Amino acid sequence: MPTIKYYLREGLLPAGVLTSPNQAHYDEEHLRRLRLVRALIDVGGLSIATVRDVLGVVDSRSPSLHKKLGAVQEAISQPGSAELDPLAVKDVQEFFARQGEDECYDVTKNNVTHMLASAMTAARSVGHDHFSELLDPYLEGLKIIARADLEYIASRGSTDAVVEAMVVGTLIGDAVLKAVRRLAHAQVSREVIGGGSDD
Amino acid sequence: MPTIKYYLREGLLPAGVLTSPNQAHYDEEHLRRLRLVRALIDVGGLSIATVRDVLGVVDSRSPSLHKKLGAVQEAISQPGSAELDPLAVKDVQEFFARQGEDECYDVTKNNVTHMLASAMTAARSVGHDHFSELLDPYLEGLKIIARADLEYIASRGSTDAVVEAMVVGTLIGDAVLKAVRRLAHAQVSREVIGGGSDD
DNA sequence: GAAGAATGGATAGCGGTGCTCTCCGCTATC
DNA sequence: GATAGCGGAGAGCACCGCTATCCATTCTTC
Numbered sequence: 238m239p240t241i242k243y244y245l246r247e248g249l250l251p252a253g254v255l256t257s258p259n260q261a262h263y264d265e266e267h268l269r270r271l272r273l274v275r276a277l278i279d280v281g282g283l284s285i286a287t288v289r290d291v292l293g294v295v296d297s298r299s300p301s302l303h304k305k306l307g308a309v310q311e312a313i314s315q316p317g318s319a320e321l322d323p324l325a326v327k328d329v330q331e332f333f334a335r336q337g338e339d340e341c342y343d344v345t346k347n348n349v350t351h352m353l354a355s356a357m358t359a360a361r362s363v364g365h366d367h368f369s370e371l372l373d374p375y376l377e378g379l380k381i382i383a384r385a386d387l388e389y390i391a392s393r394g395s396t397d398a399v400v401e402a403m404v405v406g407t408l409i410g411d412a413v414l415k416a417v418r419r420l421a422h423a424q425v426s427r428e429v430i431g432g433g434s435d436d
Numbered sequence: 437m438p439t440i441k442y443y444l445r446e447g448l449l450p451a452g453v454l455t456s457p458n459q460a461h462y463d464e465e466h467l468r469r470l471r472l473v474r475a476l477i478d479v480g481g482l483s484i485a486t487v488r489d490v491l492g493v494v495d496s497r498s499p500s501l502h503k504k505l506g507a508v509q510e511a512i513s514q515p516g517s518a519e520l521d522p523l524a525v526k527d528v529q530e531f532f533a534r535q536g537e538d539e540c541y542d543v544t545k546n547n548v549t550h551m552l553a554s555a556m557t558a559a560r561s562v563g564h565d566h567f568s569e570l571l572d573p574y575l576e577g578l579k580i581i582a583r584a585d586l587e588y589i590a591s592r593g594s595t596d597a598v599v600e601a602m603v604v605g606t607l608i609g610d611a612v613l614k615a616v617r618r619l620a621h622a623q624v625s626r627e628v629i630g631g632g633s634d635d
Numbered sequence: 636g637a638a639g640a641a642t643g644g645a646t647a648g649c650g651g652t653g654c655t656c657t658c659c660g661c662t663a664t665c
Numbered sequence: 666g667a668t669a670g671c672g673g674a675g676a677g678c679a680c681c682g683c684t685a686t687c688c689a690t691t692c693t694t695c
Contacts, residue, residue, distance in 0.1 A: 239684050242643085247682095252643095259643045259690050272561045278682090279518055280558040282481070285682070306625060310618055319478055338623070349622075353615035359479040360608050362471045365601070368608065374584035375609075375616050378577035383620035385573035387628060402564070407618070409559050409567065410574075414617070415610050416552035417574050419509055421582035422606070423548075424537070426505060429586060438655050445674080446653095458661050458672050477653090484653070 241271065247285055249274050249292065273405070281408035287315055295400055302396055309403050314348040317355050325357035328369035335373065386410060440470065446484055448473050448491065472604070480607035486514055494599055501595055508602050513547040516554050524556035527568035534572065585609060 244250045250270055253261030270292075277283045277291065291312045299305040326344050333342060342350040360368035390402040443449045449469055452460030469491075476482045476490065490511045498504040525543050532541060541549040559567035589601045 240682090242645095243683060245643095246645085255643085257642095257691065259641090260692075261643065269563065272563075276558040276562050279516065280555055303625065307622065310622065314615070314618060317478065342619075349615050349618045353612060353619075356479055356608050356611040356615060359475040359611075360604065363475050363604055364468065365604055365608075368588075368605075368612075371584055371588055371605075371609070371612070372616065375581055375613060376620065378580035378584075379613065379617050379620045380624070381577035381580070382574055383617060383624045385570055385577075386617075386621060387624050389567075389570055391628070405559065405562055405564055406567075406570075407621070409555050409564075410570070411614050411617075412555040412558075413552060413567075413570070414574060414578065414613060416513075416548050416555060417571065418578050418582060418585075418610070418613070419513060419548045419606070420541075420552075421575065421578045422585060423506070423509065425579070425582045425586050426502065429590070439653085441673080442654060444672090452672090454672085456662065456671090458670090459663075460672065 244271070244274060247289065249285065249288055273401070276405065277408060280412050281313070283313070283315075283408070287312070291404060295397075295404060302399065305400055306403055309400060310407070311348045313404060313407055314352055316348055316351050319355055319358065321351075321354045322358040322361050324366075325361050326354050328357045328372075329354045332369060332372045332376075336376065382414070443470070443473060446488065448484065448487055472600070475604065476607060479611050480512070482512070482514075482607070486511070490603060494596075494603060501598065504599055505602055508599060509606070510547045512603060512606060513551055515547055515550050518554055518557065520550075520553045521557040521560050523565075524560050525553050527556045527571075528553045531568060531571045535575065581613070 241250065245252060250267060253263045253267065255261050274288055274292075277288050278285070283291065291309065294305070294308045294312045297305070297308075299308065321344065329344065329350065344350050344354050357369060360366075386406055390399055390406055393399045393402045440449070444451060449466060452462045452466065454460050473487055473491075476487050477484070482490065490508065493504070493507045493511045496504070496507075498507065520543065528543065528549065543549050543553050556568060559565075585605055589598055589605055592598045592601045
């Protein structure tokens with residue numbers, strides 16, 4: 238697998254233990270890492286560089302678990318450089334205000350918030366000026382989901398496993414949510430307009 | 437903008453109305469299309485080829501709206517070619533069975549189902565063998581979300597607008613969900629482990 | 636102990652994708 | 666009539682993920 242050599246070179250995988258100058262030993266942990274990297278790339282859609290960042294955070298030792306989870310979250314939520322529509326930013330801020338979370342987040346500094354504002358910008362750019370109406374129901378549904386997520390993540394053993402579960406759960410979870418949402422769309426749409434041909 | 441010329445060439449944008457052999461006129465509709473294309477690429481993360489497919493479906497005239505929405509959904513849910521873990525497929529099938537939706541979907545033929553199975557495969561590959569436990573709470577939350585989506589989409593005027601809203605709402609909605617889910621994670625995690633430093 | 640296979644390490648190169656540059660022939664404008 | 670601009674088409678560029686090749690060394694096998 239030349240790909241593995243490449244990942245080693247790129248620093249995505251730790252070098253094996255050299256038993257001799259040209260003989261390195263790789264254990265089960267290395268294999269786990271490799272599979273994690275592949276999952277992040279294939280399912281998470283992360284770039285090599287982002288994967289490196291994420292793993293860097295995962296491997297870092299941080300005083301507080303909370304901080305580390307925050308850092309992981311930032312790392313797996315890369316920005317996307319389009320500039321933001323001020324109205325979209327306002328949409329986001331109003332949403333925060335409605336949730337009593339004002340001023341906690343800054344669009345310019347927080348990747349996740351920036352992500353949200355980017356999406357709202359895109360919505361407005363295609364004429365969907367009231368997309369932000371969806372934010373509240375979204376949050377309502379996502380609270381259920383997030384609780385399940387956190388329960389799942391917290392049920393891990395070590396703190397390392399918790400951090401890793403955060404990465405995996407978030408990224409693979411994104412993909413799962415995408416798929417299940419589409420299924421739910423189809424299901425709800427079937428309920429509403431049946432199989433018929435109305436408009 | 438050479439990029440526009442490129443999109444024209446790639447068939448992502450309809451040619452302008454030629455007022456003379458070297459003078460084309462572009463109206464507001466063209467501009468809308470361009471912004472839509474950019475949104476699909478930037479926020480939706482679609483490739484040029486996928487955008488072309490999606491727009492092809494959007495522009496096609498189909499007898500039934502339901503069919504068209506289904507086709508759109510397939511188009512915006514491109515597969516990802518990794519092979520599937522049979523156990524992951526079983527996870528998905530059991531999930532369907534639990535929802536009373538057996539045999540409605542085939543992992544090999546339906547992009548969305550395949551997407552779900554891919555994600556479960558990735559989860560298993562990194563040792564998360566019980567990720568499928570999350571599917572039920574996910575669906576529960578997503579039902580709320582999907583209802584809001586459908587309501588939003590159905591409130592459009594023409595059927596063309598409905599189809600377009602399906603595309604936009606699904607793809608931009610994915611991005612929004614990603615962001616809000618992370619915010620919900622942070623919020624729930626703050627509730628649970630506070631800002632403190634336990635593990 | 637010798638021959639062959641295989642490894643680690645490093646460099647160069649390949650293939651696809653999204654975009655840009657340049658050129659050509661034409662026509663609208665001054 | 667000169668010039669500036671357009672539409673159209675081809676070649677080319679930059680980046681990214683990956684692969685192929687090479688070399689020195691060393692484990693394996695006889």
